[in-house]
Amino acid sequence: MNMYKNLDQTYVLQTYGRNYTSFTHGKNATLFSDKGEDFIDFTSGIGVVSVGHGNEVLSKAIGEQAGKILHISNLYLNKPQALLAKRLSDLAGFDLGVFFANSGAEANEGAIKLARKYGNKKGKNHIITLENSFHGRTLATLRATGQESFHVKDFEPFIDGFSFVKNIDEAIQKADGKTAGIMIELIQGEGGVNPLPKEKVQELALFCQKNDILLIVDEVQTGVYRTGKFLCSQVYEIKPDIITLAKGLGGGVPIGAVLTKHKDIFTIGDHGSTFGGGFLVSRAALSVLDILEKMYKNKQLEEHIKYFNSKLENLVKKFPDLFLVSKGIGFMRGIKCKREVKILIQKAHENKVLALKAGGDTLRFLPPLSISKQEIDEGFKRLELAFS
Numbered sequence: 280m281n282m283y284k285n286l287d288q289t290y291v292l293q294t295y296g297r298n299y300t301s302f303t304h305g306k307n308a309t310l311f312s313d314k315g316e317d318f319i320d321f322t323s324g325i326g327v328v329s330v331g332h333g334n335e336v337l338s339k340a341i342g343e344q345a346g347k348i349l350h351i352s353n354l355y356l357n358k359p360q361a362l363l364a365k366r367l368s369d370l371a372g373f374d375l376g377v378f379f380a381n382s383g384a385e386a387n388e389g390a391i392k393l394a395r396k397y398g399n400k401k402g403k404n405h406i407i408t409l410e411n412s413f414h415g416r417t418l419a420t421l422r423a424t425g426q427e428s429f430h431v432k433d434f435e436p437f438i439d440g441f442s443f444v445k446n447i448d449e450a451i452q453k454a455d456g457k458t459a460g461i462m463i464e465l466i467q468g469e470g471g472v473n474p475l476p477k478e479k480v481q482e483l484a485l486f487c488q489k490n491d492i493l494l495i496v497d498e499v500q501t502g503v504y505r506t507g508k509f510l511c512s513q514v515y516e517i518k519p520d521i522i523t524l525a526k527g528l529g530g531g532v533p534i535g536a537v538l539t540k541h542k543d544i545f546t547i548g549d550h551g552s553t554f555g556g557g558f559l560v561s562r563a564a565l566s567v568l569d570i571l572e573k574m575y576k577n578k579q580l581e582e583h584i585k586y587f588n589s590k591l592e593n594l595v596k597k598f599p600d601l602f603l604v605s606k607g608i609g610f611m612r613g614i615k616c617k618r619e620v621k622i623l624i625q626k627a628h629e630n631k632v633l634a635l636k637a638g639g640d641t642l643r644f645l646p647p648l649s650i651s652k653q654e655i656d657e658g659f660k661r662l663e664l665a666f667s
């Protein structure tokens with residue numbers, strides 16, 4: 280057995296079903312293995328590497344920051360963090376305060392604490408989430424995740440105060456005087472790349488506003504230009520009470536963020552994180568936003584999304600025995616499959632394309648937002664070969 284595979288299997292707790300291809304470096308949406316092979320990356324590390332692998336602007340920003348200050352605790356002023364918070368609020372287009380965490384689950388934990396503190400003052404602390412949702416792997420976010428398969432007995436007891444419902448209509452029906460917040464993903468990512476209906480989401484936003492219930496939108500996967508705009512909430516034309524971000528915000532460094540309209544709920548001592556929003560990740564996120572904002576403004580993002588999606592539609596049409604329909608928004612795409620997705624991913628991998636699974640039956644694509652047309656062409660050429 281390969282020495283590193285052996286080390287991994289002996290010393291790393293085996294919680295992932297790992298593929299043992301070993302990548303050494305990358306350039307934009309192309310990854311290179313230690314065997315000298317090149318792969319087209321249609322996953323960006325599950326929606327993380329938003330500006331591509333080996334991005335020179337980002338790596339320069341990280342290098343410069345590393346040479347100055349990597350970390351000083353959150354007990355001192357951190358200029359990049361302050362600038363980043365303002366930038367997030369500006370890009371969202373409404374006045375928001377930000378708490379910085381280190382991951383999506385942690386950002387969601389922060390959002391849950393925020394909603395509970397807001398609600399408990401009014402005698403309510405219950406959070407409603409949707410069936411098929413995914414909000415993370417910590418004990419609270421696992422419980423918030425609306426899939427029974429995650430609520431396994433091994434991890435009991437879970438924390439109280441959550442329930443999940445089939446859809447938005449049911450959320451509106453079930454919400455009562457005990458409901459502090461309703462938490463949704465606008466496109467259920469892990470659940471199968473399923474966008475929620477826009478009118479229903481807007482109805483929910485209005486309902487929450489009228490009933491003093493906080494609308495929490497988990498944009499850990501949909502946020503930071505993944506769906507073509509800075510926030511998917513902008514695509515849906517809503518202004519949620521709380522928005523969480525992570526994944527693409529750092530372009531590969533770990534950062535999470537809780538954005539809220541309600542700047543006065545948390546006060547000193549209510550929440551904290553040793554690493555959250557440290558110098559390095561804040562500087563990196565500012566650089567990521569510079570790159571992505573430019574791609575958004577000069578329409579490259581929109582153009583490449585259209586290009587990718589037309590290729591995806593062609594693939595679906597070309598293989599009617601394998602595929603049913605494509606779904607998703609922007610660069611968050613899936614294909615509902617007739618065949619076992621695991622096998623399709625394996626075939627793609629054999630032909631040097633990385634793809635993902637979502638839900639039970641969806642082949643999922645989350646390419647770097649910076650992917651070039653040549654890489655899109657090459658990736659789909661290889662997929663056609665893989666599925667022929």
Ligand SMILES: Cc1ncc(COP(=O)(O)O)c(C=O)c1O
Pocket residue numbers: 325382383384385387413414415416464468469497498499500501525526
């Ligand atoms: C919508 C959503 N929320 C939360 C998470 C958890 O994020 P993390 O793995 O960074 O904790 C994910 C991860 O896939 C996600 O897609």
